[in-house]
Structures are given as C-alpha cells and as structure tokens.
Amino acid sequence: MQKRSRWRGLVVLRRLLIGAICSIAAVALLSVHVHVFLSSKVPDFSDSYKLPTQHEIGFQRLSTERKWVQELAPPHLSKAPLPSRKLDGARGISDLDKLWKPPQNRDFVPCVDPGANYTSPAESQGYLLVHTNGGLNQMRAGICDMVAVARIINATLVIPELDKRSFWQDSSNFSDVFDEDYFISALAYDVKVIKKLPKELATAPRAVKHFRSWSGIDYYQNEIASMWADYQVIRAAKSDSRLANNNLPPDIQKLRCRACYEALRFAPQIEAMGKLLVDRMRSYGPYIALHLRYEKDMLAFSGCTHDLSPAEAEELRMIRENTAYWKVKGIDSREQRAKGYCPLTPKEVGIFLMALGYPSSTPIYIAAGEIYGGDSHMADLQSRYPILMSKEKLASIDELEPFANHASQMAALDYIVSVESDLFIPSYSGNMARAVEGHRRFLGHRKTISPDRKALVHLFDKIERGSLKEGKNLSNKIIELHRKRQGSPRKRKGPISGTKGMDRFRSEEAFYVNPIPDCLCHKEPPDMNTSIIIR
Numbered sequence: 001m002q003k004r005s006r007w008r009g010l011v012v013l014r015r016l017l018i019g020a021i022c023s024i025a026a027v028a029l030l031s032v033h034v035h036v037f038l039s040s041k042v043p044d045f046s047d048s049y050k051l052p053t054q055h056e057i058g059f060q061r062l063s064t065e066r067k068w069v070q071e072l073a074p075p076h077l078s079k080a081p082l083p084s085r086k087l088d089g090a091r092g093i094s095d096l097d098k099l100w101k102p103p104q105n106r107d108f109v110p111c112v113d114p115g116a117n118y119t120s121p122a123e124s125q126g127y128l129l130v131h132t133n134g135g136l137n138q139m140r141a142g143i144c145d146m147v148a149v150a151r152i153i154n155a156t157l158v159i160p161e162l163d164k165r166s167f168w169q170d171s172s173n174f175s176d177v178f179d180e181d182y183f184i185s186a187l188a189y190d191v192k193v194i195k196k197l198p199k200e201l202a203t204a205p206r207a208v209k210h211f212r213s214w215s216g217i218d219y220y221q222n223e224i225a226s227m228w229a230d231y232q233v234i235r236a237a238k239s240d241s242r243l244a245n246n247n248l249p250p251d252i253q254k255l256r257c258r259a260c261y262e263a264l265r266f267a268p269q270i271e272a273m274g275k276l277l278v279d280r281m282r283s284y285g286p287y288i289a290l291h292l293r294y295e296k297d298m299l300a301f302s303g304c305t306h307d308l309s310p311a312e313a314e315e316l317r318m319i320r321e322n323t324a325y326w327k328v329k330g331i332d333s334r335e336q337r338a339k340g341y342c343p344l345t346p347k348e349v350g351i352f353l354m355a356l357g358y359p360s361s362t363p364i365y366i367a368a369g370e371i372y373g374g375d376s377h378m379a380d381l382q383s384r385y386p387i388l389m390s391k392e393k394l395a396s397i398d399e400l401e402p403f404a405n406h407a408s409q410m411a412a413l414d415y416i417v418s419v420e421s422d423l424f425i426p427s428y429s430g431n432m433a434r435a436v437e438g439h440r441r442f443l444g445h446r447k448t449i450s451p452d453r454k455a456l457v458h459l460f461d462k463i464e465r466g467s468l469k470e471g472k473n474l475s476n477k478i479i480e481l482h483r484k485r486q487g488s489p490r491k492r493k494g495p496i497s498g499t500k501g502m503d504r505f506r507s508e509e510a511f512y513v514n515p516i517p518d519c520l521c522h523k524e525p526p527d528m529n530t531s532i533i534i535r
C-alpha cells in the first residue's frame with residue numbers, strides 16, 4: 001500500500017518535472033533575448049550613455065545565439081546552396097529566397113558629388129535661422145532642404161531648432177537627436193553652419209518669413225535673398241515642403257542628398273542603440289520592419305475606425321474634434337477605407353504577410369509608437385507571427401530609459417531598425433514610410449513592399465463577408481498586386497496631369513521618397529561616355 005502510493009508520487013513528480021522542463025524550453029525558445037538582456041549577466045548599463053561597443057555585443061551574444069539563428073532562420077539559410085543549374089534566371093530560386101530577395105538594382109549607384117564648377121560657400125550674406133516643424137521625419141526632410149536654401153541664398157545656417165510643440169511634444173534639441181558636430185563638418189564645403197547665432201546679433205533686425213511652399217530657385221535667389229538688403233538674420237518659420245521637388249539645379253539636388261543621407265546622422269548614443277536593436281533583431285534571422293501606423297494620433301486624424309468598438313471610435317472622434325489644427329472633422333470611416341486612405345489594421349497586415357508567403361516563424365520588428373488599444377488589437381497578428389518584436393521588447397527598460405521620454409529619439413531608433421531591415425513594409429504611406437523608403441532606395445534599393453491598400457481592403461471585405469477565403473487564391477491575387485511594388489529603381493513620379501497650382505506640387509512624388517534621377521545614376525558602361533541614362 002505504502003509502496004504503491006510512493007510509486008504514484010514518483011510518477012506525479014516525474015510528470016511535473018517533464019512538464020516544467022518542456023515549458024522552460026518553450027519559454028526560452030521564444031524569449032531568450034529578453035531574458036538574457038534583462039538578467040544580471042548583462043554589463044551594467046547604469047551609465048546610460050555607455051552602451052556596450054559592438055565588439056562586446058557580438059562577443060557576448062555569439063555563444064547563446066548562433067543556435068537560435070539556425071533554428072529560427074528560414075531553412076534555406078542553413079542548407080548548402082543547391083547544385084546550381086542556371087544562375088542568371090529566376091529559375092531554381094526557392095520561394096523562401098524570393099521572399100527576401102531585394103529588387104534588381106539595375107546598376108544604380110549614388111552620384112552625389114557636385115559638378116566641376118562647384119565652389120566652397122560664397123561669402124555669407126547673413127544668418128538663416130530655421131524653426132523646423134512636424135515629427136522626426138518631416139523635420140529631417142526640412143533640415144536637408146534648408147541646407148540647400150542656405151546654399152542658394154549664401155547664408156550661414158544656424159543649427160535648426162526642433163519642433164517642441166508638435167503632437168509629439170518632444171523637448172529634444174538638435175544635438176540630442178542628431179550628431180551636430182558631424183553635420184557641421186560634413187557640410188563644410190557646402191554651407192557654413194554654426195551652432196548659435198552670434199550674441200551681437202541677438203537684437204539685430206530679423207525677418208520672420210514663411211517661405212512659400214515648394215518654391216524653386218528663382219524665389220530664393222530673388223525674393224528671399226533680396227531681404228539681405230534690410231536684414232542680417234532671416235528666420236524660416238516653417239521647414240516642411242518649402243523647396244520644390246523638381247527642376248532645381250543638379251548641384252542643389254545632390255546637396256540635398258548629401259545633407260540627408262550623409263551629413264545628417266543621428267546622435268552617437270542613438271546610432272549605438274539603433275545598432276544594438278538591429279543586432280538583436282538579426283539574431284532571429286532576416287527580419288521584416290513593419291511600420292505599423294496604428295497609433296492614436298493617426299487613427300484620430302484619419303477618422304479610420306474599422307474594427308474598433310463604438311467607444312474607441314468615439315474617443316478618436318473627440319480627439320479630432322479637440323485638435324484645432326486638424327481641419328477636417330466629419331469623416332466617413334467607411335469611405336476613407338474604401339479609397340485606401342486608412343492604415344492597415346494589425347490584423348489586416350497579418351493576412352497580407354501570410355498571403356505574400358512569409359512563414360509564421362518570420363521575425364517582425366514593429367516600428368511604431370504605442371499601438372492603439374494595445375494587445376487587444378495585436379492579438380491576431382501576434383498569433384500569426386509570434387516573433388513580434390519592438391524596441392521595448394528587444395531592450396531593457398534601463399537601456400531605453402535615456403530615449404523613452406523623447407518621441408523623436410524613439411522614432412529615430414525605429415528609423416534605424418527600419419532602414420537596416422531585410423524588408424520594410426509600411427502599413428500607411430506617411431512621412432516615416434516615405435523617408436525610410438527613399439533612404440533604402442539610396443542605399444541600393446533595399447526591398448520595400450508598399451501595400452496597395454485600396455485593392456487589399458476590397459479583398460479583406462470579401463473575406464469578412466465570407467465570399468473569399470484565405471488560401472492559395474487570395475495569395476496569388478495579393479502577390480500579383482504587389483509584383484511591382486517592391487521598391488525597384490524607377491524615376492521619381494512627376495505631378496498628376498490635370499492638377500494645377502499647389503495641388504500640382506502636392507501630387508508629385510516627394511524628393512526624399514525617390515532620389516532618382518538626381519542622386520542615383522546608372523553606372524556608366526566602361527567604354528562609353530554617355531551621360532546618365534535613366535531607363
């Protein structure tokens with residue numbers, strides 16, 4: 001009797017132990033990162049600006065993570081290459097390879113050096129102060145444009161002030177977000193840049209001016225430069241879209257690219273943290289950066305309430321009502337969505353990625369602020385793609401602390417991880433999506449899939465009505481719809497025909513979305529002296 005109960009006790013104990021071991025293994029499989037980095041084995045990051053060097057990170061991570069890379073990476077990575085049949089065609093490339101294959105670069109290379117007659121900055125006529133406006137990406141583009149404007153009007157550029165009153169309410173100064181000294185030295189041959197307006201000019205008469213949107217060189221050379229006759233200081237009250245996208249001298253266009261893609265780096269502590277996040281993400285294998293613009297401000301602004309509860313829809317409506325600078329108040333969500341104007345919901349993104357063929361083991365980095373409704377709206381995507389990461393999941397609270405209360409700095413981290421990703425997918429074509437897309441084009445046409453939201457929503461609605469099912473047919477349709485939306489080289493789109501005035505400029509593809517033809521050129525064939533060919 002006694003023996004038997006002891007035996008039964010042993011069985012129970014054994015089952016418990018096996019269960020515990022299995023669950024520990026399962027948890028470890030999914031969260032080894034987070035645990036490793038939250039545990040006390042990590043170097044102490046209490047000195048917040050002292051992130052580990054890349055060398056340390058690499059060393060520390062190698063032993064534990066090589067294994068995970070192999071397990072989680074798509075199988076083709078760990079296999080020896082297939083005996084090659086023909087290397088030139090698409091034949092023989094596995095489906096998985098295709099998923100990560102960047103678009104053909106067609107020999108485009110950066111061509112940002114100025115022409116032969118370019119000179120160092122002319123004698124300065126005065127100082128240009130710039131008040132940037134908008135979120136991180138809008139400010140970035142504005143800063144690069146103002147570098148070009150300063151060059152055109154022979155101004156000394158004072159390091160721009162960042163927007164502290166935008167929706168994001170970030171108190172960061174330029175040097176908190178960008179590498180100020182590098183910016184100044186990298187542009188030394190183009191524009192004189194100084195950190196502060198000289199003291200003796202603090203009270204000098206200054207012109208405060210809203211530069212006209214999308215202006216060409218004539219406007220700046222004539223209207224703006226003529227103000228030097230009366231003022232030593234000109235202050236640009238806004239920085240967004242002040243410079244035309246097209247029809248500017250090549251040297252000015254190239255300067256915009258040098259400013260944005262070379263001179264304007266993030267501050268060292270942001271670059272270091274960004275690299276750390278990229279390394280941690282990469283340890284899971286090739287990854288998708290998903291710019292999931294499913295944040296409160298976006299939904300309130302756009303009036304998109306699909307799949308939200310009535311209470312949530314009402315909350316968003318109230319925010320819109322109370323935000324003075326959002327002019328459009330009454331919005332028909334259904335109509336917006338049907339036109340393709342709404343960001344994809346997290347659930348829709350999940351259906352989309354599955355249809356494109358990305359296996360559920362694909363690591364995904366969510367580049368976003370706080371997702372509206374949090375986990376409640378993420379559940380479906382999370383169940384399809386369990387390796388769903390974010391800066392908050394990849395880094396410890398202590399590591400993120402220096403950046404956490406600064407929306408621009410947090411956005412900069414997302415920017416870095418997105419630019420470096422193997423595939424970038426924006427759920428909405430906002431400023432961040434466009435800036436990252438353009439930067440990735442510049443860096444060699446890294447793959448960016450832009451969802452055709454209008455067509456997709458039409459298909460998703462069919463699924464909801466039950467007249468279409470997820471599966472091969474849907475997948476084929478969605479793959480076909482996106483065959484030509486993968487970020488391959490093409491010329492920047494001009495204005496939509498028939499549009500006039502400001503709408504004409506507004507309808508153009510923005511300069512920083514696609515730097516062809518100005519800053520990427522077709523590599524010249526060796527024995528020919530043909531000039532830039534754009535096909």
Ligand SMILES: *[C@@H]1O[C@H](CO)[C@@H](O)[C@H](O)[C@H]1NC(C)=O
Binds near residue numbers: 115116117
């Ligand atoms: C450069 O300057 C020379 C001499 O002034 C001129 O002939 C030539 O057209 C200029 N080249 C360009 C590309 O502007």
Ligand SMILES: *[C@@H]1O[C@H](CO)[C@@H](O)[C@H](O)[C@H]1NC(C)=O
Binds near residue numbers: 171173
């Ligand atoms: C930005 O600069 C201003 C003026 O120098 C300073 O008062 C403020 O504290 C700075 N903000 C941050 C976040 O460092």
Ligand SMILES: *[C@@H]1O[C@H](CO)[C@@H](O)[C@H](O)[C@H]1NC(C)=O
Binds near residue numbers: 122123220225
């Ligand atoms: C800027 O300086 C150059 C060289 O002195 C001059 O040719 C050009 O006209 C100036 N531009 C303006 C807008 O003053």
Ligand SMILES: *[C@@H]1O[C@H](CO)[C@@H](O)[C@H](O)[C@H]1NC(C)=O
Binds near residue numbers: 469471473
């Ligand atoms: C897929 O499409 C084909 C042709 O349009 C149709 O015959 C078939 O029933 C569809 N299959 C499913 C599962 O919907």
Ligand SMILES: *[C@@H]1O[C@H](CO)[C@@H](O)[C@H](O)[C@H]1NC(C)=O
Binds near residue numbers: 529
């Ligand atoms: C190409 O080279 C030839 C001979 O050297 C020259 O005459 C011609 O102008 C060049 N064409 C271009 C586009 O530079």
